[in-house]
Amino acid sequence: MRILVVGAGAVGGYFGGRMALAGQNVTFLVREARAAQLAADGLVIKSPRGDATLADVKTVLTSQIDSPYDLVLLSCKAYDLDSAMDAFAPAVGPSTTILPMLNGMRHLDLLRARFGNANVLGGVCLIAATLDASRAIVQMTDMHAIVFGELDGAKSARVEAIAAALRTGGFDVDATDAIVxxxxxxxxxxxxxxxxxxxxxxxxxxxxxxxxxxxxxxxxxxxxxxxxxxxxxxxxxxxxxxxxxxxxxxxxxxxxxxxxxxxxxxxxxxxxxxxxxxxxxxxxxxxxxxxxxxxxxxxxxxxxxxxxxxxxx
CATH class of the missing domain: 1.10.1040.10 (N-(1-d-carboxylethyl)-l-norvaline Dehydrogenase; domain 2)
Structure with missing residues (x-):
């Protein structure tokens, strides 16, 4: 499964980093400055669950995306959603699944309007994390979980496949039929x-x-x-x-x-x-x-x- 994590901030960087460390095919969609910093220092996680550094971080700029990904993991701030959609749009194909972990509900309307109802799942993440002055990811409690599912409550093969990929990261994963x-x-x-x-x-x-x-x-x-x-x-x-x-x-x-x-x-x-x-x-x-x-x-x-x-x- 080709996974595109939009951004490498506290949330996306943590969950994407954990999956990449477990061997998943994870690429981070970032800006040039963040790509350079990750190339120099790696993606650093400081956590009660165990510190880790991903040395070989796969990154991509919007202009470099040349084919669709299987999964887009979206964890931007809600006010950055419009620019984020523009950035990852080239990565979305007919069979791409978008898993947003934003707060509230409005983002679902925007994502479905732009990319289609069938491409979007519902999701929430449970984590307290931030970036420190060196841009390392600092997890502030030991809670780390992703809850997600089909918006209509159906059980699907794609949800099962995504859950299996997510679980390799060692964080808690709940594929639910009650995500809304x-x-x-x-x-x-x-x-x-x-x-x-x-x-x-x-x-x-x-x-x-x-x-x-x-x-x-x-x-x-x-x-x-x-x-x-x-x-x-x-x-x-x-x-x-x-x-x-x-x-x-x-x-x-x-x-x-x-x-x-x-x-x-x-x-x-x-x-x-x-x-x-x-x-x-x-x-x-x-x-x-x-x-x-x-x-x-x-x-x-x-x-x-x-x-x-x-x-x-």
Missing amino acids: QQMWEKWVFLATLAGSTCLFRANVGNILAAPGGEAAIRALFDECGAVAAAYGHAVRASFAERSRAMLFASGSSLTASMLRDIENGLRTEGDHVLGDLLKRRPANAAVGSAATTPTLLELAYTHVKAYEARHGR
Whole structure:
């Protein structure tokens, strides 16, 4: 299986690197500067699961793609999706499968509109990773998983084949018949975590230690969950229990990557994680105590947009 990983950042670089180290035919679609850096230093992974360096990194520029790939693994930031699609389009043929691991749901509409419904799977990744100053991939916890499947819930030969290839990388792989449900659930959790930690500029433990902090997180989780329920994907009890265990852990240092982006003066996925969820909220959804009272989700989104306005992003 010829696998094209779009980018060699924290997420794509980690999962693609693990598969390449296991002998899979993995190529990274990168820009010239990243290709030069990888050629000089290799792809470096620092991880609780074991450090590793991929010395011979196969890279390709968009202009060098001359034939379709079997699998395109897509893990770019949501705001880079348009440029990413332009970049990997030459790698997509009639039998190419695109596995996106982006947050939210809007990317599915864009990918299917451009490349066709049959070419796109649903997927989520569960990992906390970043790039350090030397562009090495640093995994911050030992969690590393990809969950994916057909959007219609069908079991297919291509899903089985992709799952087999992914599993060689040593990370957790779940080929599921309920990927849309799991994408909605991750979105609810992420919007709650990002909304609360960004709005209060603090980690979960700090928020819980503040007056009204627990109630605020709980209300935001319920508000986000109501949107998922309106689309027929109410958060399941087992997922809600796991989410609350993380969101209400006293002393927790957990934050969202969106808060780290704000603290570092970077662009955020506020429009895609918070804004798009607001757009999908049913017109009759419960709002504040009066028409002029914003909900917590609205406040969180306004907070992120005010940050972007201030920084001109």
